[in-house]
Amino acid sequence: MTPDAFPGPLFTDLYELTMAAGYFQRQLQASATFSLFIRPHPKRGYFVSAGLEAVLDALDRFRFSTEEIDWLARTGRFKTDFLDYLAALTFTGNVMAMPEGEIFFPNEPLLEISAPLIEAQLLETYLINTMGVASMLATKAARCVYATAGRPIVDFSLRRTQGSHAGMVVARSSYIAGFNGTSNVLAGKQWDIPISGTMAHSFVTAFESEIDAFEAYADLFPESSIFLIDTYDTLQGARNAARVGRRMQAKGLALQGVRLDSGDMVDLSRRVRRILDEAGLPEVKIFASSGFDEYVLSHLIENGARIDAFGVGTRMGVSADAPYLDMVYKMVRLGNRDVRKQSEGKVTLAGEKQVFRRRSPDGRFRGDIIGLRDDVPPDGATAALLAPVMEKGRRLGALPPLSEIRDRFADRFARLDDQFKRLENPGEYPVAVSRRLAEIQKKC
Amino acid sequence: MTPDAFPGPLFTDLYELTMAAGYFQRQLQASATFSLFIRPHPKRGYFVSAGLEAVLDALDRFRFSTEEIDWLARTGRFKTDFLDYLAALTFTGNVMAMPEGEIFFPNEPLLEISAPLIEAQLLETYLINTMGVASMLATKAARCVYATAGRPIVDFSLRRTQGSHAGMVVARSSYIAGFNGTSNVLAGKQWDIPISGTMAHSFVTAFESEIDAFEAYADLFPESSIFLIDTYDTLQGARNAARVGRRMQAKGLALQGVRLDSGDMVDLSRRVRRILDEAGLPEVKIFASSGFDEYVLSHLIENGARIDAFGVGTRMGVSADAPYLDMVYKMVRLGNRDVRKQSEGKVTLAGEKQVFRRRSPDGRFRGDIIGLRDDVPPDGATAALLAPVMEKGRRLGALPPLSEIRDRFADRFARLDDQFKRLENPGEYPVAVSRRLAEIQKKC
Numbered sequence: 001m002t003p004d005a006f007p008g009p010l011f012t013d014l015y016e017l018t019m020a021a022g023y024f025q026r027q028l029q030a031s032a033t034f035s036l037f038i039r040p041h042p043k044r045g046y047f048v049s050a051g052l053e054a055v056l057d058a059l060d061r062f063r064f065s066t067e068e069i070d071w072l073a074r075t076g077r078f079k080t081d082f083l084d085y086l087a088a089l090t091f092t093g094n095v096m097a098m099p100e101g102e103i104f105f106p107n108e109p110l111l112e113i114s115a116p117l118i119e120a121q122l123l124e125t126y127l128i129n130t131m132g133v134a135s136m137l138a139t140k141a142a143r144c145v146y147a148t149a150g151r152p153i154v155d156f157s158l159r160r161t162q163g164s165h166a167g168m169v170v171a172r173s174s175y176i177a178g179f180n181g182t183s184n185v186l187a188g189k190q191w192d193i194p195i196s197g198t199m200a201h202s203f204v205t206a207f208e209s210e211i212d213a214f215e216a217y218a219d220l221f222p223e224s225s226i227f228l229i230d231t232y233d234t235l236q237g238a239r240n241a242a243r244v245g246r247r248m249q250a251k252g253l254a255l256q257g258v259r260l261d262s263g264d265m266v267d268l269s270r271r272v273r274r275i276l277d278e279a280g281l282p283e284v285k286i287f288a289s290s291g292f293d294e295y296v297l298s299h300l301i302e303n304g305a306r307i308d309a310f311g312v313g314t315r316m317g318v319s320a321d322a323p324y325l326d327m328v329y330k331m332v333r334l335g336n337r338d339v340r341k342q343s344e345g346k347v348t349l350a351g352e353k354q355v356f357r358r359r360s361p362d363g364r365f366r367g368d369i370i371g372l373r374d375d376v377p378p379d380g381a382t383a384a385l386l387a388p389v390m391e392k393g394r395r396l397g398a399l400p401p402l403s404e405i406r407d408r409f410a411d412r413f414a415r416l417d418d419q420f421k422r423l424e425n426p427g428e429y430p431v432a433v434s435r436r437l438a439e440i441q442k443k444c
Numbered sequence: 445m446t447p448d449a450f451p452g453p454l455f456t457d458l459y460e461l462t463m464a465a466g467y468f469q470r471q472l473q474a475s476a477t478f479s480l481f482i483r484p485h486p487k488r489g490y491f492v493s494a495g496l497e498a499v500l501d502a503l504d505r506f507r508f509s510t511e512e513i514d515w516l517a518r519t520g521r522f523k524t525d526f527l528d529y530l531a532a533l534t535f536t537g538n539v540m541a542m543p544e545g546e547i548f549f550p551n552e553p554l555l556e557i558s559a560p561l562i563e564a565q566l567l568e569t570y571l572i573n574t575m576g577v578a579s580m581l582a583t584k585a586a587r588c589v590y591a592t593a594g595r596p597i598v599d600f601s602l603r604r605t606q607g608s609h610a611g612m613v614v615a616r617s618s619y620i621a622g623f624n625g626t627s628n629v630l631a632g633k634q635w636d637i638p639i640s641g642t643m644a645h646s647f648v649t650a651f652e653s654e655i656d657a658f659e660a661y662a663d664l665f666p667e668s669s670i671f672l673i674d675t676y677d678t679l680q681g682a683r684n685a686a687r688v689g690r691r692m693q694a695k696g697l698a699l700q701g702v703r704l705d706s707g708d709m710v711d712l713s714r715r716v717r718r719i720l721d722e723a724g725l726p727e728v729k730i731f732a733s734s735g736f737d738e739y740v741l742s743h744l745i746e747n748g749a750r751i752d753a754f755g756v757g758t759r760m761g762v763s764a765d766a767p768y769l770d771m772v773y774k775m776v777r778l779g780n781r782d783v784r785k786q787s788e789g790k791v792t793l794a795g796e797k798q799v800f801r802r803r804s805p806d807g808r809f810r811g812d813i814i815g816l817r818d819d820v821p822p823d824g825a826t827a828a829l830l831a832p833v834m835e836k837g838r839r840l841g842a843l844p845p846l847s848e849i850r851d852r853f854a855d856r857f858a859r860l861d862d863q864f865k866r867l868e869n870p871g872e873y874p875v876a877v878s879r880r881l882a883e884i885q886k887k888c
Contacts, residue, residue: 003455007447007608013600013627014641018665022643022657025664028650071633077665121646128603129611136606156457159572160768162580163609164451167573183457189515197458199466202565202775205783206472220469221462224521314768323767324604324758331646339649 003164006058012125020118030335032117039326040106045426049102051134062091095390101408132327140319141174147297152309155182157317204231214244226257238272242279257285273306356381371434447608450502456569464562474779476561483770484550489870493546495578503535539834545852576771584763585618591741596753599626601761648675658688670701682716686723701729717750800825815878
């Protein structure tokens with residue numbers, strides 16, 4: 001079991017259980033539909049869908065163990081008939097969802113669950129937690145990929161993510177968004193994501209000299225050596241790396257690269273490039289890592305840093321400029337009536353929905369329409385983004401491999417205009433509401 | 445297994461394994477000491493130690509499974525003799541640590557591990573990840589508790605934490621820091637933390653009317669009802685709650701409270717208080733939740749909000765104003781030499797250390813001295829904060845119960861001057877370096 005596995009149905013806010021007890025007591029067992037969506041966020045022009053695989057796995061396994069039921073009984077909060085009901089509960093509902101790797105926008109449902117009220121309600125906390133962190137990190141990572149303007153980029157965030165689950169999710173979500181690999185070995189094993197990494201400062205300090213450390217590493221990994229050159233002095237480190245690189249060259253081997261991890265990256269990368277070139281090592285690449293995020297990456301590239309590939313850590317791994325999304329899961333239909341919360345400033349669209357996307361003749365995204373699920377697709381809508389993925393608690397078809405999800409994102413991202421990808425003050429992508437969906441809102 | 449459990453030794457950055465292979469190849473198996481500490485953070489005047497219990501559990505279980513070794517072999521990166529070594533590896537080192545619930549400051553070691561170089565190195569990623577998130581969230585929670593000026597406060601953050609592990613950690617860390625409970629049921633089960641929660645908007649909308657929803661809830665939970673009153677209109681919700689509250693009163697029962705979740709909290713809480721008081725329900729409490737953090741809490745209290753208890757969610761649960769700590773794990777001794785990284789702007793104190801804390805005669809904290817582990821305690825130092833918790837891979841004594849950790853924090857926090865607790869621009873707590881420790885730095 002890895003940190004991304006479903007932690008079981010007690011991973012929930014208590015009120016989901018007390019509400020369920022209330023519904024049970026009053027025999028409120030009509031089918032309900034809940035919609036999962038994100039409220040507008042000033043710092044994000046688009047979002048990337050991720051987390052569905054984990055959610056479907058959780059729905060498959062949604063079951064209270066005897067031990068969990070016994071513990072709930074001991075809390076003294078719940079009646080026996082309700083606990084008996086929970087003990088037999090499995091997920092029997094239907095799920096409509098956007099595929100992972102899809103691009104979406106605020107207020108568009110990412111997922112709609114239709115199930116007996118209690119089943120649908122009990123999933124709330126887990127769904128928001130899981131889809132929220134996965135989509136937030138895929139979105140942050142997509143911004144970083146965009147900022148590198150095509151250069152390779154690797155996830156180095158594992159040590160600073162907010163816990164182990166986030167550490168797994170960021171490796172997967174960033175790979176979906178176009179990262180080339182991760183330092184996270186367990187994620188490499190779990191999802192076959194390329195793993196990356198060579199040495200830290202402690203390795204260099206463990207040897208008598210920097211040169212000794214580089215030589216020891218090159219002996220062991222002659223085909224995949226990247227030397228960290230800033231432990232003592234970056235320029236001297238570059239000269240030491242060049243010496244070892246030339247010795248490798250003489251043996252018919254090739255040093256892969258050097259890594260910078262501190263200092264003025266624009267200036268240092270140029271000087272290090274010169275040292276390597278003058279040593280006859282123009283093919284040795286310069287990697288860099290050091291508090292990067294999309295803003296720093298974009299700055300480095302605009303200012304002509306001679307960096308060939310980036311390691312991106314903490315600020316990407318916690319989405320530091322926007323460390324949470326306002327993702328919510330709201331009831332939109334109960335039995336045969338459409339419902340919505342009407343509190344000030346927080347509007348929910350009632351009704352079971354579909355998202356239609358218009359494309360121009362050359363395939364670029366022109367705008368979305370949030371409609372009713374049974375709306376006739378509007379003119380020019382070439383895609384309905386939500387598709388059934390589970391019916392009566394059973395999955396419909398196999399999940400796509402991660403490579404396919406990554407390809408989907410690359411395809412979609414290429415169709416999105418640059419104005420929506422801007423790192424600051426992105427344009428607002430047009431999202432309209434269909435006439436029939438708008439009419440429903442007046443009635444409830 | 446819960447989300448806070450050790451994910452195994454592959455939960456690591458790849459470079460820990462490649463460095464270990466390098467040490468193994470060169471027979472670098474001297475004992476090393478690594479120090480875990482936090483670099484200065486502009487938004488935090490103090491930090492709260494948390495996460496040690498999970499770390500010691502991980503050290504107990506640190507072992508590669510056959511399946512993990514086989515997978516590493518299939519990556520083609522490692523030689524057989526190294527993999528055989530890993531297959532037999534367990535943690536055999538010594539650990540000095542601050543107890544959980546202790547207050548600490550930048551550059552002070554929270555933990556020092558002395559072990560054969562490879563063992564100590566392989567722990568880096570997991571240690572920083574686990575102690576980092578636990579201490580970050582305990583620190584954030586302590587600020588929130590301080591801001592409530594003694595009013596009860598509950599963790600409602602589970603749905604918005606960065607993944608499931610963080611969701612568990614925030615419940616535990618915030619309880620250590622003085623929270624009164626959590627909405628997280630699994631954390632309640634795991635650590636016996638009081639659980640809290642009643643209803644969401646979806647519960648209210650599931651009934652024909654708000655009054656029906658309140659009555660259904662009161663029937664089922666006559667002794668622990670808190671009605672959410674902002675689904676339609678907060679003041680009308682308060683009047684509806686008062687009607688049901690009076691009916692409960694007539695039956696000899698007592699409505700516990702109402703909850704506000706949107707709108708102008710200062711104004712609404714006063715109006716709702718008046719409605720409840722005029723209905724003869726002065727004992728019914730007002731709970732509130734709505735995007736709170738220490739800054740909002742402090743504002744509400746300064747402006748005379750009539751709120752009796754707070755539910756704090758997202759912004760606390762992700763430490764939104766400071767979503768990561770610059771926690772590092774650095775080699776400070778190898779064999780018989782003290783070592784340190786010397787890169788620009790990032791200084792590490794070489795040598796095996798102890799933190800001495802001075803107290804005034806009335807028990808208040810006067811300042812810390814970071815010294816060598818075998819320093820004679822400086823004048824006035826009444827406590828050495830690091831104590832041995834593991835020797836030769838075996839635990840020394842049982843871990844304290846969570847209640848004891850919580851009491852420790854309360855004791856320590858009471859001894860810290862208010863200037864260091866200020867939410868903005870906190871004073872800088874005096875931390876000095878002992879003469880002997882300073883001398884060591886010149887030599888390496």
